[in-house]
Amino acid sequence: MATPVMNQEPGAAAAQTRTVTLGKSLNLGLRAAMEADPKVIVMGEDVGKLGGVFRITDGLQKDFGEQRVLDTPLAESGIVGTAVGLAIRGFRPVCEIQFDGFIFPAFDQIVSQVAKLHFRSQGKIKVPMVIRVPFGGGIGAVEHHSESPESYFAHTAGLKVVSCSNAVDAYWMIQQAIRCDDPVLFFEPKRRYYEKAELDVDATPDPLFASRVLRQGSAATLVSYGPSVKTCLESAVAAAEEGTELEVIDLRTLSPLDLTPVFESVRRTGHLVVVSEAPSESSLASEIAARVQEECFYSLEAPVLRVTGFDTPYPPSKLEEDFLPDLDRVLDAVDRSLGW
Amino acid sequence: MSSPEQWTHPEPGVGPAATAAAPTAEQVIAGLRATSEGGPELVQLLTPEGERVPNPEWDRYVADITADDLRGLYRDMVLTRRIDREGNALQRQGQLGIWVPLLGQEAAQIGAGRALKPQDMAFPSYREHGVAWCKDVAPSDLLGIFRGTDHGSWDPIAKRFHLYTIVIGNQVLNAAGYAMGQRFEGKVGDDDGEATMVFFGDGATSQGDVHEGFVWASVYDAPLVFFCQNNQWAISEPTERQSRLPLYQRARGYGFPGIRVDGNDVLATLAVSRWALSECRHGNGPVLIEAFTYRMDAHTTTDDPSRYRLTDELEAWKLKDPIERVRVHLVRHEQADKEFFDSVQAESDQLAAELREFCVNMPDPPKERIFSQVYEDGNPVLAAQRDTYLSYASGFEGGDH
Ligand SMILES: Cc1ncc(C[n+]2csc(CCOP(=O)(O)OP(=O)(O)O)c2C)c(N)n1
Numbered sequence: 049m050a051t052p053v054m055n056q057e058p059g060a061a062a063a064q065t066r067t068v069t070l071g072k073s074l075n076l077g078l079r080a081a082m083e084a085d086p087k088v089i090v091m092g093e094d095v096g097k098l099g100g101v102f103r104i105t106d107g108l109q110k111d112f113g114e115q116r117v118l119d120t121p122l123a124e125s126g127i128v129g130t131a132v133g134l135a136i137r138g139f140r141p142v143c144e145i146q147f148d149g150f151i152f153p154a155f156d157q158i159v160s161q162v163a164k165l166h167f168r169s170q171g172k173i174k175v176p177m178v179i180r181v182p183f184g185g186g187i188g189a190v191e192h193h194s195e196s197p198e199s200y201f202a203h204t205a206g207l208k209v210v211s212c213s214n215a216v217d218a219y220w221m222i223q224q225a226i227r228c229d230d231p232v233l234f235f236e237p238k239r240r241y242y243e244k245a246e247l248d249v250d251a252t253p254d255p256l257f258a259s260r261v262l263r264q265g266s267a268a269t270l271v272s273y274g275p276s277v278k279t280c281l282e283s284a285v286a287a288a289e290e291g292t293e294l295e296v297i298d299l300r301t302l303s304p305l306d307l308t309p310v311f312e313s314v315r316r317t318g319h320l321v322v323v324s325e326a327p328s329e330s331s332l333a334s335e336i337a338a339r340v341q342e343e344c345f346y347s348l349e350a351p352v353l354r355v356t357g358f359d360t361p362y363p364p365s366k367l368e369e370d371f372l373p374d375l376d377r378v379l380d381a382v383d384r385s386l387g388w
Numbered sequence: 389m390s391s392p393e394q395w396t397h398p399e400p401g402v403g404p405a406a407t408a409a410a411p412t413a414e415q416v417i418a419g420l421r422a423t424s425e426g427g428p429e430l431v432q433l434l435t436p437e438g439e440r441v442p443n444p445e446w447d448r449y450v451a452d453i454t455a456d457d458l459r460g461l462y463r464d465m466v467l468t469r470r471i472d473r474e475g476n477a478l479q480r481q482g483q484l485g486i487w488v489p490l491l492g493q494e495a496a497q498i499g500a501g502r503a504l505k506p507q508d509m510a511f512p513s514y515r516e517h518g519v520a521w522c523k524d525v526a527p528s529d530l531l532g533i534f535r536g537t538d539h540g541s542w543d544p545i546a547k548r549f550h551l552y553t554i555v556i557g558n559q560v561l562n563a564a565g566y567a568m569g570q571r572f573e574g575k576v577g578d579d580d581g582e583a584t585m586v587f588f589g590d591g592a593t594s595q596g597d598v599h600e601g602f603v604w605a606s607v608y609d610a611p612l613v614f615f616c617q618n619n620q621w622a623i624s625e626p627t628e629r630q631s632r633l634p635l636y637q638r639a640r641g642y643g644f645p646g647i648r649v650d651g652n653d654v655l656a657t658l659a660v661s662r663w664a665l666s667e668c669r670h671g672n673g674p675v676l677i678e679a680f681t682y683r684m685d686a687h688t689t690t691d692d693p694s695r696y697r698l699t700d701e702l703e704a705w706k707l708k709d710p711i712e713r714v715r716v717h718l719v720r721h722e723q724a725d726k727e728f729f730d731s732v733q734a735e736s737d738q739l740a741a742e743l744r745e746f747c748v749n750m751p752d753p754p755k756e757r758i759f760s761q762v763y764e765d766g767n768p769v770l771a772a773q774r775d776t777y778l779s780y781a782s783g784f785e786g787g788d789h
């Protein structure tokens with residue numbers, strides 16, 4: 049079960065499902081959101097005529113016009129800052145940041161305005177915007193195109209942060225994020241854009257801010273999100289061949305964290321490995337480790353282990369396979385945990 | 389009622405304000421033209437047909453250029469183009485992860501690059517392979533970035549050519565600071581003064597960093613030449629997505645001169661760049677140059693321009709090719725013969741072959757490289773992380789992994 053097919057009535061589903069890539073799913077989700085609400089607008093660099101460098105917004109400008117799909121001037125602070133104004137005015141902007149490493153010019157707007165306006169105005173101002181960020185490595189790119197900056201945003205109160213790991217979730221989560229009245233940072237695992245799954249657009253999705261157990265197991269728990277979820281599922285398959293059943297949990301929501309399924313799992317398995325591409329220092333992986341030891345101290349049979357990117361800048365791409373957690377590093381950590 | 393000029397050059401007190409919200413078709417066309425044609429203020433010394441047009445204002449800055457020098461500029465451009473085409477081919481063959489072509493921008497980059505003196509500093513974006521050439525950066529040193537073996541392997545201090553900067557606009561502020569330093573150290577004021585040149589694109593002009601760079605350089609009188617290559621496109625976005633008025637005119641608002649030069653004319657670009665650098669060297673900086681040129685190829689090897697621009701446009705710009713006009717000029721004035729052109733051709737083939745040879749033999753970086761030089765004085769936590777990983781990885785050596 050590499051990619052989950054959710055909420056399907058066996059038998060009846062076949063006619064309604066279609067095979068889509070994660071990227072296409074986002075595109076379909078954006079389209080559905082724009083059809084459902086005329087206040088939804090898409091803005092970013094090259095999102096219009098080109099359809100985005102990853103084609104996630106392909107065809108939207110053609111069908112919804114230049115007033116709803118804006119090829120903006122080249123400035124991320126401008127994109128996010130004007131989206132704040134548009135949101136105050138009643139729009140629901142969906143901003144695209146072309147690559148993870150280019151979100152930083154918008155950092156000030158995100159941290160100072162997007163995150164705080166609701167609090168500062170004591171709820172009088174809502175900022176229902178989504179900031180889409182293709183993130184993570186593994187595509188052989190040059191600098192600034194492979195980063196995992198999600199922890200900065202999870203660290204910032206007032207922002208909601210989610211990440212989808214498969215095509216089915218992509219379709220639903222982007223629509224739910226757009227409907228959310230709080231600002232949502234939406235991290236898309238760019239190296240998984242071409243991963244396929246069966247999508248049933250008539251299904252009832254899970255809530256947005258909920259983690260999900262993707263695979264059950266009793267020996268140890270793997271927790272991950274975004275691009276590393278697939279790595280974890282593959283690790284679990286490999287471990288199963290050796291007779292070790294790993295439980296795999298896809299966090300989906302990074303802020304607020306939904307760790308209840310993680311606590312329940314760890315209470316059963318006694319072992320937890322957290323997997324993420326981001327450097328570990330002061331990261332989400334560290335936060336999860338801290339919370340689990342607070343909640344599950346007596347159930348733990350080994351310390352929580354983290355398999356992450358190193359505490360370095362993202363390396364030149366010839367070295368990224370070393371940097372990124374892979375199946376071997378995940379299983380090595382599982383072995384260390386089980387052998388503690 | 390309202391004239392096209394009003395729409396493109398809004399001035400107070402002349403007719404109705406704010407016509408931009410509902411421009412007439414005529415005004416839109418005028419607006420587009422203001423950013424997509426060179427316009428009357430374009431400095432040009434060599435026409436696309438290779439005609440040398442006298443220019444009382446600018447001739448003096450290239451009065452010393454002999455036939456030999458012109459042949460040298462031609463050679464620079466041909467070799468630069470050859471490096472570029474080889475980079476593109478190497479990417480197509482899987483030897484590079486990506487390549488960023490400069491095709492069409494050779495004159496802008498060689499004109500600017502050859503105006504730089506050894507003491508001058510340059511801050512490139514990511515497309516300045518021609519400026520790198522002028523700054524004596526070995527073409528093979530550019531490959532690592534695109535092959536994924538390093539983030540820039542030349543010595544930016546020794547070469548006075550900063551690392552490529554990919555985050556749009558960042559380098560403009562860095563260059564402003566560097567130029568402020570040149571002034572603070574008393575290195576401006578005479579013919580031997582220092583100056584800095586920073587390269588960025590038309591799209592970059594929208595970034596806050598570029599605006600701030602204009603502000604800083606101007607209030608500190610920094611010896612900085614802002615060299616904007618307006619190649620008409622920022623990936624899929626035409627220049628009119630970034631500006632309502634020609635980019636060079638922005639300088640006026642910051643209080644320093646701005647000038648638009650034919651960026652496909654190496655002689656004009658050299659003249660204007662020499663003037664601008666000289667102004668800075670003598671303490672009259674900063675200056676903005678808009679080099680009006682065209683990105684003949686895709687944005688990068690991963691881009692598909694057929695999705696957003698017409699081949700007609702490309703065809704029109706082919707007629708303004710920067711190399712062809714110099715060739716025609718040299719031939720017409722009998723300043724170069726077949727032997728010369730053949731020898732440049734042979735030299736470029738040789739250079740390309742060497743580049744290819746170098747590229748395919750580039751070793752992968754060692755794993756230690758991930759952890760090295762993150763800090764000047766190291767970091768014990770990171771050192772432990774490195775040791776753990778290297779010892780873990782050594783367990784796979786010789787195996788299937
Ligand atoms: C801050 C930032 N945002 C987005 C990008 C992605 N990007 C790379 S090049 C480019 C267009 C740049 O256009 P321009 O400034 O005209 O330079 P050109 O590429 O045409 O030389 C964009 C949007 C980036 N590198 N940095």
Ligand SMILES: [Mg+2]
Pocket residue numbers: 589590591617618619620621622623
């Ligand atoms: Mg450009």
